[in-house]
Every structure is written in structure tokens, then in C-alpha cells.
Amino acid sequence: MKIRISLVVVMSTCLLLLLAACVPAATPQPAAVETEAAVAEEPTEEAAVAEEPTEEAAVAEEPTVEAAVAEEEVSEPLPGTSGEMFDGQTVVVVGVTGDQGEYLKKAAAAWEEQTGATVELNLIPFGELQDKVATAVSAGAFVGDVLNIPAYMGGDLMGNGFIEPVPDEVKARLEWDDVMPLYQQQAEWGGVTYGYPWDGDFHSMYFRKDLIEDPDNQAAFKKKYGYDLRAPKTWDEYHDVAAFFTEDLDELTYGDVELIMRKNQGFHGFISRATCYSKMPDNPAFFFDPETMDAEINNPGFVKALEDLVAILPYAPPDMPNFGFMENAQAFVGGLVGLDIQWADLGPMSLDPKTSVVQGKVGFAPSPGCTQTWDSRTDEWVEFPDVNYAPYAAFGGWQNLVPVNAEAKEAAVDLAAYYASPDSLKQASLTGGSGVNPARTSTVEDVDAWITSGFSEEDAQDYLGMVGEVLGHPNAVFQLRLPGYVQYQDALELAVSKAIAGQATPQEALDEAAAEWNTITDRIGRDQQKALYRQSIGLE
């Protein structure tokens, strides 16, 4: 009994100790609630940080008022910016992983220094960039304050009201007329400017000028084909030069390399070939009939382009259908092939001694044209006495957008404007690995800057001449920008892939793709798509 009593005492003591231990834990609860309430009353942590001067800021404030005034007079706003301070604010920039995305932080260094804000990167692999941004934006979730994304997403993002328009006063600061017309168009949707220009992408031709200018090669080519060897001006010439490079030259293994991989830029590779066969200079439409919104991709012009592509396969690396951007570029700068249809990145890459064995041996020209073009309005081929060029602004480049749910909106607008300023864009275009190609006239016209960056004068003239010719071309075809673009892209890539694998004839493959395009259009809404397509080609 005695033991039982002592046990009860011990247990009671333990219980009391336990309760005692709980009491201090329970007491702070009201305090915690108070703290939460206090936090709720205060704007944000960032704002609090902004209000409370840091040690550095305090030290900076110590100097006299005169010194501060003098400093203000000396530091002018950076190009494109308002000059406003965003002390303590963090601007999240969404971009693609790798050098291209990381450059966005480097490019913002001066802006960070001047405004007191911090740029934080949210880098996403390219394959997931579109999915993540689209999923977040459509769900109203925050993904970033500035979205550095491909222009083809414009149809889905700008067209659906997820993006903040560029304020008029900001646009006025950006020397808008200096932005090339193609990229002005890319930044707009329905007459409203949403995008801040960043990168100007387009496809053009890169060729081994050393081999083309070689007198022995010229003689051998003329003997075999009956005309002079030169940088190909038409796709027929391109085919002959590729065949000559493959069959007659020991310096090269293959003649041609192009981007035709399904789910990996194959859409652009094929369209680059199809533009001159199906884009009439006096008709802005190309992908669709703007009256009916029926797909045009199975018309005889597109079919001819696909037939040409199939015909050139024997003169290309056998695994070219599985080449992505880097494999393609490596084949050219590694000296495996003599002709390449690529983005403007290949110019600087071909001159880089770290990656290229063809420095100084590369010529630049717009993609080949055609001597006959299919006019879909009259359903007949039109002969051109000269050559019909229709350069393709493939991919449409990258641009910066500020989403409506940006958390640091004013700072984001200021940063995007800074990125889009002439100086920033020129510097980005000149910086290897930035992934940025010229999008402004001033960038192309400043030959000295390119020479300073490592180009020889001849290469700089050639390269910039080609860029200017392509981007200023009146018959240029712009990247398709419609809601559901990726579905259109995949259907066409499937057709191209089937044709090059011999699973269908070019006509059969493109008929199938056109039927799929029409189904996609109907599914999304034919009237809506028609209106948007007409807008995108300037018919409305």
C-alpha cells in the first residue's frame, strides 16, 4: 500500500512537472498571435528592410547634404530607365538555364548598382520553360517579375491578358524606331506593345567561303554542273553545292547540315526552306489562308520544299534528323560540313578559336531563295526572273515581358526597359554566350564595335551586311504566333519527320499535317484564330 501511495506521488509529481513544462510554452501563444498581427499590418518584409536603412546605407548617408546633391547631379539615369530608386527590392527574372540565362544577371549589374534593387534569377531548362511559365501564369501564380521568353509564346500570353503593356513613357525612352520592324511587330499584340525587345533571331546561311573561292574547286564544279560555283542563291544551287562538297572534296565529310529534328527546332528548319516557295512578296499570308483560316502547309510550295529536303539527305550527316542546335553547330564549326542553315549565333561561334576550326573561312548570306513561288491566291506557280527571297525570322527571338502579377512591377518595368535600351542590346549582341542576336539597327550599324569584339573587318562587314539584309527584307516571314502554336509545330514536325524517314511521301505527310492544323484551328476556335492571324500579319 505504502509503495502504491509513493507510486501515485511519483506519478503526480511527473504530471505536475509535465504541466509546468507546458505552461511556459503555452504562455507565448498570445504573443505569437500579436506578432502575426503585427506582420500582417506591416506591408512586407522587403518593405521593412527598405524602410530600415542598412549599415551601408547609414554610412552612405553620413556625408553632407551637399555631397549627396552633387552625387545626384553626377549620376544620370541609365539608358531606358526612369532613374527611380528601388532600394531593397528584389526583381525575379525568369530565363533559360545556361549562359544565356546567367547573362541576364550580368547584364543587370549597372542597373542593380544604380537603383539599389537586386536581380534574382529563376532559371528553367529550355524544355520546361514554356510549360512552367504557362502553367504558373494561367494559374495566377507568381513565377517572376520579368519573363525572358521566346517570342512565339506571345500569342498565348499577350493575347490572353497575362502581360502588362509597356507604358507609353517607357516606350518613349527606348528609341523605338531603332528597333527593327520585325521585332517591333513581335513585341506587339492587337496594336498594343507588350514586349521589351531583347534578342533578334532569324535563320540564314553559313558556308565555307574558302572552299567556294578555291580556283580548283570552281573549275571542278563548273565542269560537273555547268555553272559557276558561288554561295548558293537558290535551293537548287544549294543542293548542287552540297552534293559537290560531299562527293568531290576531301576536306569535308558532308555538304549540308540543317535543323530538322522533331520536337527540337525541326519546325524552323523546314519553314526556312519553304518560305521562298510559298511566300509571295505582295501577300503577307504564308501559313494560313487569311480568308478561311485553312492551313496552307500542304500547297505545292511547301511540298516542293519538303521534296528538296528529302533529296538533300544523302549529302548530310546520316544522323542529322536527330541533331539539335549544338550538334548542328558542332558539325559546321568542327569542319565536318560545308553549308549550314542556322541562327545568327553561328557567326560568332565560327570565329571563336576555342570551338571552331573554321575561323576566317566562313561566309554569311541570307538563306537561299527560289526562282518560282506558289501563289496560293491564284493556285499557280509564279516565275521570278531574278530570285524571290523570303528570309525567315525563325523562333522570333527572345523578349522580356512583365506579367500582370509581378510582385515588384515598377522595378520590373524599369529593368526590362534597361535591358531593351540600345546600349544594353548592343553589348549583349557582342557578348559571346549571351544568346542575343542583333534586334536594333544601331547594333548592326556599329561595325567598329564588332571589330573590337574580335571580328575581322571583312567578317564584320559580311556578317552585319547579312543581318541587315535579312532583318530589313520586305518579304521576310515572321515566326508563327498563335494560341496553340506548339500543337501546330508538333503536327508539322511529325509530317517532316515521316517524309524524311520515307514513311510517307511529302504530299501525303503534309496533307496529314494540314488536316491536323485545321482540326487544331477548329478546336481552339476558327474565328478567333483567324482574327489573331490576320492581326499578326498586319491585315487588321
Place this chain on the structure above:
Amino acid sequence: MDGARPDHFAVLTQRKMAVIDAVQEATSRLTSIRGKVGGDRFVRRSLLLPVAVVIALLTTFPFLFSLVLTFTNMRLLASSGLRFVGFENWGRLFADRNFHIVLRNTLVFVVAGVTLQYVLGLGLALLLNEDIRGRRFFRISLFLPMMMSPVAVSYVIGKMLFSESYGPINDLLSMLGLPLFTWTLSPAKSMAVLVMVDTWQWTPFFILVLLAGLQSISPELYEAARVDGATPRQMFLYITFPLLMPLCVTAILIRSLEAFKVLDLVRVVTGGGPGNSTESVTLFAYDIGLKGGDIAYASTVAYALLITVIISSVVFLGVARRITPRTGE
């Protein structure tokens, strides 16, 4: 000293008894309280409720939600509102020729890949179970592929090793004067490359599981068989294989479930090409849903894959049950 010991034990025993009494008393009081609020079942269920809610939120809700999506027109970034479309997506699925092709591709990939992996895995497990020289080294090195990232394996093995322009395999064939292995434009060879890369990475899984199984078989069984004059072939057929069978079934099932969901390998090595002759159902659904934004149809494709996997598993388990010898038979 000896005289004090019994007292000490007696005290301890008394105290122990007291503790037991106290616990019993507390238990009976608790039981009476439980009785008042509904008994053991109520308490157990109350304690399980939070876990059940979490599981329901994390698994059942998305599962049901995606099923509901298959009856809607949900699209990412859509300007029009969400509406109920009945069986429209399912009708589209049955009429979609591309879906039939990718389903067939997936079945070919699973059957060919898992069969090859199983045969190789069993052979290598038997080899590693023997007392061979360097056994430990081989055991460790053979498991390495399984630990690597599938994307890295796809790129290094699928794209670089088998590259027709730069790959060492074709260089070697060329040096030996043999015809080059050109596969990019051949649907069958492209599928073969995918199966080979998958086999390279996942055969170790079978080795791991089957080797563990082999090591758990009692050596006495083999001793007895040897005494009875059984040949190695008979010992494999009548001892090893039957005893490994349950493990084989489990391993094949797990690996097949994984293989049905293949995405990264196909995306990196062939992009689904040539044409769509190597595209898998998961890649097809991924592109429709996340690239194309057609979430409703992608959910329908995903559900179709789920149904296919369930049917395949049931058929496989049925067949396996028939051919697996029962214990004691």
C-alpha cells in the same frame, strides 16, 4: 551479504507488482473512458483520421480531379471558360491514329526492353553468384548504370556512342571494315537503340534483385540434389528457377510499370522519330498537355495509359500465377 539479498529481491518484486497494478488500474480507467466515447474503434479511427485526410488530399484528390478533367475542355492559357464536354476527349482518343501508334510503340518498348533486361539480368546474377575472380568489383561496377541520371545516360550512350557522324561504335565498325550502323531513319533500328540504352541502364536492377534471391536459396537444397545425382541444368530448372519465380514476377512487374512511363530517354535520343515510330505514350501526353496546353486531352491519354498498365499487369500476374509452382507442390 547473502542474507540481505532475499530482502532486496522481495522489495523489487513488490515494487514491480505495484507498478503492474497501477498500470492495470490506469488501463481499466482508460477503457471505461473509451466506452463512454465509442470504444476502441472510435479512438483508432480518430488517430488515423489525420493521415487518411493527408493521403486523400495528396493522392485520391488529384487522381479523381484528373479523371474529371477528361470530361472537360480544360486548356492552359485558354481565353474561353471551362466547360463539361462529356465523352468528347475519349471519342477523340479512340479516333486518334497517333495515339494508337504511340501505344503500340510503348508496348513494343516495354515487352522487348524488359524481356531483354530480365534475361541478361538473370544470366549475370547467376554468374555473380558463382565464386568467380573479381566478383566484388563486377558486382559494384554492374550496378553503376542504374545510379546514373536517365538524361545523362540517354545523351552519352544514345546520342554520343551511337552517333552516326561522331560515335565510336561506327568508327569501330568502319575500322573493322563492317557496314556502318545507320539507324536514325529506320523505325525498327531507332526502337532497337532505345531498347539497348534502356537495357544498359536497367539490367542492373534485375541483377540486384535476382542476386539477392539467389543468395537466399538454401545451399542444402543443392547439396541434396547433388547427392541425388542432379545435373546443373536440372538444379537450375527444378530448384533455382522455381524458387526465384516469385521474385522474378515482382521485378518484371516493377520494371514494366516504370518502362510504360518512359519519357526522358525517347525525348533525348530520338525525339519520338523517325516520324512517330518511337514516341511513347507519356511523351505524347506530355507534349499535348504541357507543351500544347491541352490539359483535358492529356489527362485522357494518361488515363488510357493507366488502364493499359492495369490490364497488362492483371494479364501478366494471371499468367505468372499459372506458371509459378506453388509452395509444397
